[in-house]
Amino acid sequence: MNQAERIGGLLSESAFEVLGKAKALEAQGRDIVHLEIGQPDFSTPAHICEAATEAIAQGYTGYSLTLGLPELREAIATHISATRKIDVGGDRIIVTPGAKPLLFFGILAVVNPGDEVIYPDPGFPTYRSVIQFAQGRPIPLPLVEEREFSFRVEDLEGLISDKTKLLILNSPHNPTGGFLPLADLEAIANLALKHNFYILADEIYSRLLYDFPHHSLLSLPGMDDRTLLVDGFSKTYSMTGWRLGYGVIPQHLISALELLMLNSNSCTCTFIQKAGIAALQGSQDSVQEMVKAFQHRREILVAGLNQIPGIHCLTPPGAFYVFPNIKELPLNSQGLADYLLNQAGVALLPGTAFGDYGEGYLRLSYATSLEQLQRAVERIGEAVAALE
Numbered sequence: 001m002n003q004a005e006r007i008g009g010l011l012s013e014s015a016f017e018v019l020g021k022a023k024a025l026e027a028q029g030r031d032i033v034h035l036e037i038g039q040p041d042f043s044t045p046a047h048i049c050e051a052a053t054e055a056i057a058q059g060y061t062g063y064s065l066t067l068g069l070p071e072l073r074e075a076i077a078t079h080i081s082a083t084r085k086i087d088v089g090g091d092r093i094i095v096t097p098g099a100k101p102l103l104f105f106g107i108l109a110v111v112n113p114g115d116e117v118i119y120p121d122p123g124f125p126t127y128r129s130v131i132q133f134a135q136g137r138p139i140p141l142p143l144v145e146e147r148e149f150s151f152r153v154e155d156l157e158g159l160i161s162d163k164t165k166l167l168i169l170n171s172p173h174n175p176t177g178g179f180l181p182l183a184d185l186e187a188i189a190n191l192a193l194k195h196n197f198y199i200l201a202d203e204i205y206s207r208l209l210y211d212f213p214h215h216s217l218l219s220l221p222g223m224d225d226r227t228l229l230v231d232g233f234s235k236t237y238s239m240t241g242w243r244l245g246y247g248v249i250p251q252h253l254i255s256a257l258e259l260l261m262l263n264s265n266s267c268t269c270t271f272i273q274k275a276g277i278a279a280l281q282g283s284q285d286s287v288q289e290m291v292k293a294f295q296h297r298r299e300i301l302v303a304g305l306n307q308i309p310g311i312h313c314l315t316p317p318g319a320f321y322v323f324p325n326i327k328e329l330p331l332n333s334q335g336l337a338d339y340l341l342n343q344a345g346v347a348l349l350p351g352t353a354f355g356d357y358g359e360g361y362l363r364l365s366y367a368t369s370l371e372q373l374q375r376a377v378e379r380i381g382e383a384v385a386a387l388e
């Protein structure tokens, strides 16, 4: 007996694999600094936790409607209308268990076998994985350090063909922390109109942009019925384990996504949806504090890494990752990541965990304490010096 062929297209996610290896070393008594996983180290704000327990006490423990609780969909629509400066109704919102299912459903809903899908490389591994699962043709769009881990719009245009069905964008970006300025978004929107393709805009880090305002493709003229906007609560409210995300979907695709959701999850956990309303409508102070803390950690980590000979690190404008260049060192990305885990006790990811164009880079998450970051820099510095 064999598993289905389509499973062969699915890729794993290195962050979880490296976490497993790091935990195994810890079980042997090793001290490990964890910079591999992309999750805030802050607790979920108390008022959000209280809203969940209150909702349980009030009996929000049954199924909700598949697309989500109407009051949460309305709250999300209000939030999106305010932050993206557009007018979106609750009927365009779908609530899902985390943002990730929306990447899965969104790609499955629009990609036919043989369709081409352009996606960022380096980029979140789920994109390529699900494109392959949907039997689409993955077309990597290289992000280059010279453009602060963005791409030239001409390079994107060169990848578009009459088979292009979908472009995936992620701004602010995992793993590089880069972002797309408004002028690039406008040029991309023109290409989408000219060549008639959908755009999946993964904006899960939209609230974690430190030096610039966030602009959304959805705000631009003509993008309303071709943009699938993905956002959620995991990163902004430190709610990764709660599993709560959402999408703003073109009206004509809502029933396709509803069917995919109905046939997999039925709905998102009902009392967690109530907590989502508290997150959006309650105090945003904790978000601001977290953003401030991340910004400070970013400065410390970037400065520390740049003092290590052979490592060069840009200051990324968003998310909570840095993506230092290690091309001057005598090991490749995977070799260096393994060496740093085994020799120095620092768990981080090779750039190649995010695609071939990640060779020559590492990804470090700074969603951990300053103390841990300082220890990581010291350990990396010593281990790298021992390589020469």
Ligand code: PLP
Pocket: 038, 097, 098, 099, 100, 101, 124, 170, 174, 202, 204, 232, 233, 234, 235, 240, 244, 245
């Ligand atoms: N998109 C990107 C770019 C991410 O980095 C992540 C999580 O790491 C997700 C989506 C998934 O978010 P969630 O935990 O809400 O499923």
